[in-house]
Amino acid sequence: MSADLLGDENDQRLDPNVAASAFPDIDGVDGAGEKYPDIGDIGGVGGDTQMDSSTRGISPSGAQPDEITQFESSFPALEGEEVDSGVLAAPAEPTEPAISSAPSALSVHAATAPKTPVSAPLFSAKQDSEPESEAVREWGEKRASEIATRDAASEKEKEDIRLKAERAIDSFYKDYNTRKETKIKENKQEEEKFMNERTDGLGKGTTWERICGLLDVDNPHNKQLNRKDMYRFKEVLMGLRKQGDRAPGAAGY
Numbered sequence: 001m002s003a004d005l006l007g008d009e010n011d012q013r014l015d016p017n018v019a020a021s022a023f024p025d026i027d028g029v030d031g032a033g034e035k036y037p038d039i040g041d042i043g044g045v046g047g048d049t050q051m052d053s054s055t056r057g058i059s060p061s062g063a064q065p066d067e068i069t070q071f072e073s074s075f076p077a078l079e080g081e082e083v084d085s086g087v088l089a090a091p092a093e094p095t096e097p098a099i100s101s102a103p104s105a106l107s108v109h110a111a112t113a114p115k116t117p118v119s120a121p122l123f124s125a126k127q128d129s130e131p132e133s134e135a136v137r138e139w140g141e142k143r144a145s146e147i148a149t150r151d152a153a154s155e156k157e158k159e160d161i162r163l164k165a166e167r168a169i170d171s172f173y174k175d176y177n178t179r180k181e182t183k184i185k186e187n188k189q190e191e192e193k194f195m196n197e198r199t200d201g202l203g204k205g206t207t208w209e210r211i212c213g214l215l216d217v218d219n220p221h222n223k224q225l226n227r228k229d230m231y232r233f234k235e236v237l238m239g240l241r242k243q244g245d246r247a248p249g250a251a252g253y
Contacts, residue, residue, distance in 0.1 A: 206250035208240040 132140075201210050216222050217234055225234045240247045 206241070206244060206247065208237065208243075208247055208250060212237050212241050 201213065205213075212218070215225065215237065217225055217237055220226070224230060240250075244250065
């Protein structure tokens with residue numbers, strides 16, 4: 001297996017010339033020395049940085065000193081630019097902080113600047129200075145008079161309602177007190193009458209006579225005793241009353 005991977009000693013694939021023929025040179029690389037004879041070994045990897053006599057006096061751009069002088073005379077240097085050894089100096093980088101700080105300064109100035117007072121329109125001042133017409137003045141006076149009259153009528157109506165409410169409340173309590181006193185007197189009179197009748201009733205007749213008088217058994221319109229279930233009870237009471245003193249419990253207890 002190792003022989004297949006590494007090959008044997010007679011294998012032509014291990015020959016450097018055979019391997020190089022598999023990768024031809026790139027067009028334009030070979031023969032560069034013939035096309036550019038003036039360019040020598042300048043720098044490079046491990047090379048010497050010293051230029052020979054044929055390359056001295058040639059600028060990096062490939063122009064001759066006379067051409068550089070003619071170019072400088074045709075295009076003089078701007079202010080702030082320096083030319084050193086025939087090579088144009090790189091332009092100075094713009095100062096971004098100065099540019100960026102300008103808007104902030106303007107914004108601060110705009111924020112702190114006092115606002116200009118806006119004057120009122122000219123036509124409004126002209127209207128204020130003009131006197132009111134007679135019709136407008138009369139209309140305003142009439143409207144004010146109507147409002148005053150309506151307010152006075154409203155106040156009067158409110159006062160009348162308040163007085164009526166007070167009189168109604170007073171009348172209610174007065175009538176209530178009068179009826180209360182009258183009812184108390186009537187109740188006392190009825191109580192006194194009931195007590196006298198009870199005392200007189202206990203002094204006369206038998207117990208069954210008094211019971212029949214309280215139940216009003218002699219009244220034919222007494223609905224309580226005229227019912228079918230109370231009819232027998234009514235007959236018993238009337239029978240005891242007829243017996244007089246001979247009835248059981250007639251003398252009382």
